[in-house]
Amino acid sequence: MLLGILGIILSLALLITLAYRGMPVIIAAPIASVVALVFSGAPILASYTEIFMPALANFVMNYFPVFLLGAIFGLLMTATGYAESIARSVTRVIGARSALLATVVTSALMTYGGISLFVVAFVMFPLARELFRMADIPKRLIPGTIALGIFTFTMTALPGSPQVQNLIPGQFFGTDGFAAPGIGLIGTLMIGGLGLLWLEYRRRTLMAKGEHFADTLDAIDREHGATTATAGGSVSHGKGVGPGAAVVDEDRKNSAVDTESNPDAAPTSAALLTPPNAVVPFLPLLMVVAVNFACTLFIFPALNWDYLNEEKFGGVTLSARAGIWAVTVGLTAAVLLIIALNLRHVAALKKGFYDGAKGAMLPIFSTGSEVGYGAVVASVAAFAVLRDSVFNMGGNALVTSVASTSITAAITGSSSGGMTIALNAFGEQLRDMAVDQGVSLEAMHRLTAMAAGGLDTLPHSGAVVTLLLVCGMTHRQSYKDIGMVTLVIPVITVAVLTTVVSFTGAF
Structure with missing residues (x-):
């Protein structure tokens, strides 16, 4: 049994190392799975075809519509010029001198409106770069500012977020995307407020030292007493970048990333059209939020779902699917609205559909591969010992859910992958434990989702690497x-x- 536990630990270490060294997770996860299987003495081929692949396929089956529609929606927003128009509108309201706040708010609006996180990163960088240049804010703060808007509260805390991280807990706890709105709103204020305070503190500190927009590389050299800036151990998934590679100079424009070598990135389309006014670009975002809200709280509960009891639907319940269905309907309505608003330019939108379909493939299969790895680890005998030891500690269901999700998200470098692995392993027991202890499943939904959005951004995270x-x-x-x-x-x-x-027991 000790050998099996050692195998799990080594497989986790290998997964982190391979991901950090730039190997696509879709390849690294099966390799790490083999290590766990070898040490446990389990059959490799049977485990791959009967455990790893079904778990991967189940994740794709559940979340593919969200990945696909999110990618298409984001690229259509880019191709129509809507995304850039939204950014400029927010900037005009907030003011270009408030570049930090303008960047966070714009990124958050796009993310909460249903645009894929990585598409938002591509759209926001050139706009944030111009805002920071105008305000003469050190360039090194751009990634952190964009990250605050897309990788934190709009992804996991804000009630009703259409991002997949907010939908996954509902599959296990029977909740919806608007679960525990009080906790979510307080969490949003804490994360957003403290994040902005930190960024403003850093801006003041760096500028007090004489660092300006164009000085990042020289300032880094001075801090480290170096004459040549190197990657300092950071690793990318892109070609030609790795340990020891020279840092790009300040004129480098990383507006595109090779998506074949970087599974976490999504392609973008250049803006082809010009919105008729500043109001129209906000309509698709409002459509996603409004339809998601209406379906979740009013339309779906009012419909008759008795037919779900039929054998051909597998006995699925509305509570298990409402969150995904609501977001799917919302994104579909938003895409149709964009088409309707640009009927004269439908041909120009084709690239958004093509690139969106391609861009959805690698991210969902990469995450699914991580889920398959988690299923393999959960199948070995040693994992049962670890699982039982966790639950035999008699801990609170909420704390157990938050802790296990945080740990797996840290290991995989993925919020969605880590949360799915943890809940696939513990979800049923956690729900039963919560009911026995009187713990609110809605609170557990919200805090589990928020926990997934914490340690997932350790340095080996694909999201971090892509943003950089x-x-x-x-x-x-x-x-x-x-x-x-x-x-x-x-x-x-x-x-x-x-x-x-x-x-x-508040909230």
Whole structure:
């Protein structure tokens, strides 16, 4: 049994190492699975075809519509010029001198409106770069500022977020995307507020030292006493970049990433059209939110779903599917609205559909591969010992859910993959434990989702690597701020809220 436990630990270490070294997760996860199987003495081929692949396929089956529609929607928003128009509208309202706030708010609006996280990163970088240049804010803060808007509260905390991280807990706890709105809103204020305070503190500190927009590389060299800036151990999935590679100079424009070598990135389309006014671009975002809200709280509950009891539907319940169905309907309505608003330019939108379909493939299969790895690890005998030891500690269901999700998200470097692995392994037991202990399943939904959005952004995270590539920065230049706003602050927020809910039962 000790050998099996050692195998699990080594397989986790291998998965982290391979991902950090730039190997696509879709390949690294099966390799790491083999290590766990060898040490446990389990059959490799049978485990791959009968455990790994069904788990991967089940994840794709459940979430493919969200990935596909999100990617298409994001690229259509880019191709129509809507995304850029939204950014400029927000900037006009907030003011270009408030570049930090304008960047966070614009990124958050797009993410909460249903645009894929990675598409938002591609869209926001050139706009944020111009805002930071006008305000003369150090360039190294761009990745952290964008990350605060897309990788934190709009992904997991805001009630009704159409991002997949907010939908996964509902599959296990029978909740919907609007679960525990009080916790979500407080968490949003804490993460967003503290994140902005940190970024403003960093801006003032760096500028007080004489660093300006164009000085990032020289400033980094001075800090480290070096004459040549190197990658400092940071690793990318892109070609020609790796340990020891020279840092790009300030004129480098990483506006595109090779998606074949980077499974976490999504392609973008250049803006082809010009919106008729500043109001129209907001309509598709409002459509996603409004339809999602209406379906979840009013339309679906009012319909007759008795036919779901038929054998051909597998006995699925509305509560298990409402969250995904609502977001799917919302994104579909938004895509149709974009087409309707651009009927004269339908031919120009074709590229958005093609690139969106291609861009959805690698991200969902990469995450599904991580889920398959988790299923393989959960199938070995040693894992049952670890699982039973966790539950035999008699801990609170909420704390157990938050802790297990945080750990697996940290290991995989993925919020959605880590959360799915944890809930596939513990979800049923956690739900039963919560019911027995009187713990709110809605609170557990919200805090579990928020926990997934904390330790997932350790340096080996594909999301972090992609964002740094897009912005032309390295870990040494910008990870300190990314880590603070997407890891430290969210983890502290979740810890505080989990403690309050556990001891007071509030919310």
